[in-house]
Amino acid sequence: MGPLLLARSAIDRSAALRGDDDWLAGAWAEERTRVVVVDDGQALVRRDGREARLVLLSPAEAPEGARHLLGVDDDGVAYFSVTAPLAGGETGRGGPVPRIVAPLGAAALPEGEPVLAGLRQVGALLGDLDAGLLVYAVALDAWHSTHRFCPRCGGPTEVRAGGHVRVCPADGSQHFPRVDPAVIMLVHDDADRCLLARGPQWPEGRMSVLAGFVEPGESLEHAVIREVVEEVGVNVTAPRYLGSQPWPFPRSLMLGFFARAVSTELSLDPEEIAEARWFSRAELLAAMENGEVRLPPAVSIARRLIETWYGTELNGDW
Template sequence: MPRRWTGTSHVGGATYSGRVSRADETLLDLALSRATVDRSARERADDATVARALADPTTRVLVVRDGRTRLLGGDRAALDLRPPCPGDADRTPWFLGRHDDVAYLAVDETEASDGSSTGGPRDGSVGWVSLREVGADLDDTEAGLLTTATALHGWHRTHRHCPRCGTVTEVVQGGWVRRCPADGSEHHPRTDPAIIVAVVDDDDRLLLATGASWPEGRISVLAGFVEAGESMEAAVVREVHEEVGLDVADLVFRGDQPWPFPASLMLAFRARALTTDLVPDPTEIRSAAWYARGELADLVRAGARTLPSRVSIARVLIEEWFGGPLPEPSPQGIR
């Protein structure tokens, strides 16, 4: 049965009642939602799992440094996954899971002066890249590995102390838990849900906006965090009203994608605007406008508008509305 929701936004009293999605609806193909590796929660709960994986030459290790990893050269994007090396154990590896009987670990060498302690680059390595740069080009297994490693890296770098007492925590369960040695509390990687929505009016124009801190010409669909005690549908209604003063209806859930920059889960929707007069909140939005397909294509081609990267769910929502890939900027149009 279609999921239905009725609620009132926290701003302006906008009311929405209607379907969220159909059970037979095909969701978006999202670059960072792909994964084939079994996270093996039971296995990572075993304190000996990481040591066994390090002793197994078939194990593959993903090295991260400052949120980046090494990429191999070749016809397609591929991660520089290597066997375990001496020194890996000193870096407190994270157990990413297992696929086709191969264990995958990640090690953080951000504070290393060079890569020698964790094996250094293999022949054919073409340097350090981020998930934003290559996530859309990796295969399903490697996209899932790098997404998970990026999320864990961000969490471990910023959550080293117990939030209850301030004691430095210990990494346990293969990197998936930090335990306080003082009070015994356990802390898990956080994920912050955020909605992102393609708002279309009755003339089938798409609403795109420029964030207050963005460079001129960069545009995207609206997005915002789900607040405490709030459903994701209510967050869509509230965020659209807060950011541009619109009421929306006919919410359709289109898919979700992890966005570990540093710790979000993006929940994608389409929605229909009940009004079209835009009143941007200047603290959030520099400018906002309605775009017809031909107009948007011309502006992108001329370099007058810059879209989100292909790895983002925002780009997929925009191109779903557009009906296919948008043109790349012409050489003459690139600013």
């Protein structure tokens, strides 16, 4: 069923170049360099047949804003991200640009002019290069937006290493982008049913697999077992790893697992789970066809877990 859609990339992150200020300046001056502009987790995209493509600008076209190195491709083209408002056209001028707020297919994207969209909306439509660039740019932007001050002394920090380090000039401490590991797991029982649940903040019918953050000093496997029993009261064993992908909302790394239930009676934590149900494959398909259940979008690792258990791709999402 292909790669995890937000785990794709087609550039070298070029860590060795981040500290070379002369190289960074030269790369920014190069006409071939391309820039993705990020505005509140979204970027300009344009329809290209059945795909969406990022609108990548030259440095001369890019607006002013925080600049971060993303990497270099096999042809030697450097890629940067810039954080800046995009209220108008491709360079922030002109009329309003529509913002896309829900996942959609390529046919639903308007022809011609670009729109503002994020990973949840168009991540599944982007190619490997664009998907990797946008995930990276959004993740860096989210980290910088919440780490402007030193956690040790409270003083303002300065950006270094092409956007990959913040340094406190007062105490000399260095601070690096962080990710929050979270386990996400499809629980199945000996009758080969899967367990899906709905969070209290979700509308009726929106269901997914269980997930939760890894706690300090905890292994991934223990986190899987703990989260399932905490959320739905089911004991599981033998967590089996599927894969991982970034989920920069704002800085999660989702680590996907399957886990076998050794108990099936449900006892829900009402603060976390509003509804949970066991589904056979036939029951899940019927519930989707009659609109009773809507699955997570294709861009999510939750969807991949469900489809891997089901055995094929499923149509329809949130």
